[in-house]
Amino acid sequence: MEPPKLSYEQEWVIQISRALEEDHLQDNDDEGLPVSIFSIPKTLISLKPDAYIPQLVALGPYHHRRLELFEMEHFKLTSAKKVQKKCLQHIKFKDLVNHIAQSDSIVRSCYLRFLEFDQETLAWIFAINASFLSEYLQTYSSETEQGSLTRISSKMAHLIDCTRRKTAHRAILRDVIKLENQIPLFLLREVHSFYQREDHDEALATMLMGFCKDLSPIKRSLTRIKRLAGSVAEEVESASHQMEVELSPLVEEIPIPSVTQLHKIGVNFRPTKRGLGSIYFNKNSGIFYLPVIHLDDNSEVVLRNLVAYEACIAPEVMIFTRYTELMNRIIDTEEDVRILREAGIILNRLKSDEEVATLWNGMTKSVKVTKVPILDKAIEGANTYYSKSWKARMNVIMKKYIVGSWPCLTFFAANIMILLSTLETACSMYNCSKWVKVP
Incomplete structure (x- = not known):
């Protein structure tokens, strides 16, 4: 006999109590960690939702349950299998999930919203999504060796394009940059640390720099914005x-x-x-x-x-x-x-x-x-x-003296027209021509 399914309220209580217990046992101090993944203000979303809400692939937990994005889960699983085969040669994918689960409280603190997923589910979400994102970012890698993850599988060829020109690839690019569709950067680094290579940090940095360079509309501005934002973020809660x-x-x-x-x-x-x-x-x-x-x-x-x-x-x-x-x-x-x-x-x-x-x-x-x-x-x-x-001065003069006095000129012209019309009528009645001397 299957155990009864827990209600949302019961799951919420379990998650809260577990988080507090883990924090007490591990003596984690995550109160000082700043929120880094926010929610878009409603005033912005209401104007153009497509610019902020993912349309093809959900990466973070905010949009994980949207049914219209489930089609991409099959391709995410393909990426996870590839990571297991090419990168996690001596360990299981489950070990990667367990490693992420150990940072559960820290990961949750990065998000502004409360994440209603339990610890195991959330860890699986991040492990699968991080694998997909890693394969996508490989198109910005400078590596060309035979065993590299840069070799895109046939199942993913229409989605991930090394030339970055295909429509689907650019559609994913738009979803990756959206504010509510983010994965904590330190978590992506943790995933890369599981790869069987010594330069995983350098490789990730290269890919991210290439990604930002390709995406930035003003090529020299993002570094300055990040620096300014970081200095202010330290001072304001x-x-x-x-x-x-x-x-x-x-x-x-x-x-x-x-x-x-x-x-x-x-x-x-x-x-x-x-x-x-x-x-x-x-x-x-x-x-x-x-x-x-x-x-x-x-x-x-x-x-x-x-x-x-x-x-x-x-x-x-x-x-x-x-x-x-x-x-x-x-x-x-x-x-x-x-x-x-x-x-x-x-x-x-x-x-x-x-x-x-x-x-x-x-x-x-x-x-x-x-x-x-x-x-x-x-x-x-x-x-x-x-x-x-x-x-500009001439325009001001025209508006002030000509356009501004236009009602008076209109009134004056209308009176002249009435006077001339009256004179014409009078002349037609009294034959004005006999008073006019013809030479």
Whole structure:
């Protein structure tokens, strides 16, 4: 006779009591561990769910039970079998699961949400998903030896592509970067430590660097963002971060003319390859320096999730969010995109300039925007230059004296028309021509 199935409440009590008991026995102090895997604020998800919720593969526990993603479980199992055969030659996959289970309390502390899975189930989820992710990341490895994991099996060939060009491969790439679909990095390192090789840390670092390099739209910006985020995260508690993120939406917009408006008064745009910290407006020459950004079919997901991550981990910095707001304000139409593309600032791999304009115009304004001195100085410089230009002054004069007095001119013209109409009627009745002398 099978034992009765436990209710959710009973399972929850068992998990809590087990976690407290293990913490007491092992004397683990994980209270100081910062949360690193967050939940996307509802204000962001409601605007474009597909940009934040995995569409093909669930890697972390947040979306593990979504039925529409179960099709990928077969391919995850293929990766696990490959890890067992190629890498875990002298141990069983179960040993890897048990090793992960020993870090259960630490793993759970990385997640903002409570994970309702028991210890064994959660360990299996991470072991299987980490195996799949490892095989996927192998496409960013520089290794070519015969026995390497880089040899993709025939079952996985349509999903994992060493050239990184196939549609399915790029779809997985978009899911891997999503904030709620993450695996703790130290856990991925632990999995790699089980591989039968001495340089597992170096190999993992190479793959991750290649992954970030391929994915980053601004090639020099991610290191700076991570450094700024890390310094602030040490000073602010994760709980207060999340309370702040769950921001009534703000409707603040950066006051700055569009690219086309600035271009018409003589502003020139020049690319800089030094990241977000090099954004600068030269008031003397009228040159606006902006970092080079690469845009493709993955860029919107990357940009949105970077903004969400920054809001969670470093809400008092927000330099990347400020940059997206700036681009949102100066790009209104495809003409704005064309000017930046021809200047070498936007490298467009989308179908058209119109798609790029749509991408930037769709970026959310519901994340808190803070002051960023570097960007604010450039914005102020552009506004000052624009307001002092003679063309801008002429536009102001036209609006103030011509357009502003238009109602009076309309009234005056209407009265003239009435007077002329009355005169014509009178002349037709009294034959005005007899009073007019003809030479």
